[in-house]
Amino acid sequence: MKIKEVQIRKMKMTMKSPFTTSFGTFQDKDFLLIEVTDELGNSGWGESVAFNAPWYNEETMETNLHMIRDFLIPLVLEKEISHPEEVNDLFAPIRKNNMAKSAIEGAVWDLYAKRNKLTLTEALGGTKDKIDVGISIGIHEKIEDLVNTVQGFLDEGYKRIKVKIKPGFDVEVVRELRNQFPDVPIMADANSAYRLSDVGLLKQLDEFGLMMIEQPLASDDIIDHAKLQAELQTPICLDESIHSLEDTRKAVELGSTKVINIKIGRVGGLTEAKKIHDYCAEKGIPVWCGGMLESGIGRAHNIALTTLPNFVMPGDTAGSSRYWEEDVITPEVVAEDGVITVPDEYGIGYAINWEAMERYTVDRWTFKA
Numbered sequence: 110m111k112i113k114e115v116q117i118r119k120m121k122m123t124m125k126s127p128f129t130t131s132f133g134t135f136q137d138k139d140f141l142l143i144e145v146t147d148e149l150g151n152s153g154w155g156e157s158v159a160f161n162a163p164w165y166n167e168e169t170m171e172t173n174l175h176m177i178r179d180f181l182i183p184l185v186l187e188k189e190i191s192h193p194e195e196v197n198d199l200f201a202p203i204r205k206n207n208m209a210k211s212a213i214e215g216a217v218w219d220l221y222a223k224r225n226k227l228t229l230t231e232a233l234g235g236t237k238d239k240i241d242v243g244i245s246i247g248i249h250e251k252i253e254d255l256v257n258t259v260q261g262f263l264d265e266g267y268k269r270i271k272v273k274i275k276p277g278f279d280v281e282v283v284r285e286l287r288n289q290f291p292d293v294p295i296m297a298d299a300n301s302a303y304r305l306s307d308v309g310l311l312k313q314l315d316e317f318g319l320m321m322i323e324q325p326l327a328s329d330d331i332i333d334h335a336k337l338q339a340e341l342q343t344p345i346c347l348d349e350s351i352h353s354l355e356d357t358r359k360a361v362e363l364g365s366t367k368v369i370n371i372k373i374g375r376v377g378g379l380t381e382a383k384k385i386h387d388y389c390a391e392k393g394i395p396v397w398c399g400g401m402l403e404s405g406i407g408r409a410h411n412i413a414l415t416t417l418p419n420f421v422m423p424g425d426t427a428g429s430s431r432y433w434e435e436d437v438i439t440p441e442v443v444a445e446d447g448v449i450t451v452p453d454e455y456g457i458g459y460a461i462n463w464e465a466m467e468r469y470t471v472d473r474w475t476f477k478a
């Protein structure tokens with residue numbers, strides 16, 4: 110197939126409620142959507158998960174716009190691509206900028222699946238028709254408010270509770286949650302808020318039987334995480350530190366991580382995500398799919414990825430209604446009793462809600478050969 114046209118849409122959506130992590134609060138989401146069109150008129154969609162500010166990683170919506178427009182689109186336009194795995198090779202001359210690459214690569218996967226009358230799940234080799242999902246809950250000023258929020262999501266049926274922690278909002282919070290919810294699978298995500306010297310404090314979390322602690326130490330570290338894991342009973346799960354299969358291999362070999370959170374954008378696309386999945390399956394490392402507060406487009410990609418067999422733990426892919434008054438896809442993603450039914454339409458499996466799509470679009474650019 111040949112990519113004849115690429116369109117970038119700049120989107121502006123506002124989440125129903127603010128989401129606070131150790132590095133800042135999100136509510137307004139400005140992000141990019143990509144639509145690629147082939148010579149037969151088929152189209153595929155991808156989402157850039159870069160945020161407005163470079164808090165989670167160094168990319169932003171604006172750096173992604175620059176990379177996509179000035180470097181990545183020229184590498185795919187008019188190229189003969191027989192399989193989306195080739196997009197990685199086309200992008201190889203460009204260093205990093207994984208979220209920008211992933212936005213286009215994801216669109217090419219959707220296009221490829223639709224053109225070949227496959228679901229994205231089938232194109233990836235996924236094996237599930239339903240996936241279990243958990244929910245990620247931001248930092249709340251008051252522990253009692255957090256307890257109420259957790260109870261609400263448990264009532265909706267989410268299979269696992271992830272809470273954000275940071276220094277000063279950690280041991281007591283987890284203790285209270287464990288008291289209130291003795292049997293619920295709970296995990297904590299620190300988003301790199303601690304140093305190895307906090308080992309004493311982090312060890313105090315061991316008594317609460319957390320499923321795992323996500324990214325306790327620096328986003329560029331795998332050495333100190335290995336030292337920390339040797340001291341902790343709670344399994345460490347790396348998020349920010351993993352950008353590729355190579356990073357995964359090194360972290361697993363060092364013993365820095367016992368679980369991996371795979372985010373498609375962070376690793377540069379579905380092809381690399383699948384490679385990480387396959388490697389972890391071989392090594393007996395369970396994986397789950399992380400989230401970046403995506404719109405329905407990115408969410409649909411996450412669902413398809415999660416159908417691969419070694420996604421054995423509930424991910425952060427909650428239903429659309431957890432984030433948005435109205436999503437850009439139809440039907441919206443629905444989590445019923447913590448289970449999402451994998452769509453059976455071709456490609457990402459959801460149609461565009463054009464009315465919402467246009468309403469949330471603030472700018473757009475079209476590129477042709």
Ligand SMILES: O=C(O)CCC(=O)c1ccccc1C(=O)O
Nearest residue numbers: 165245300399400401402403425
């Ligand atoms: O619901 C989601 O999409 C996941 C939310 C989440 O935990 C998160 C949100 C923004 C930035 C980083 C993270 C994270 O997984 O670390």
Ligand SMILES: [Mg+2]
Nearest residue numbers: 298323324348
């Ligand atoms: Mg995380």
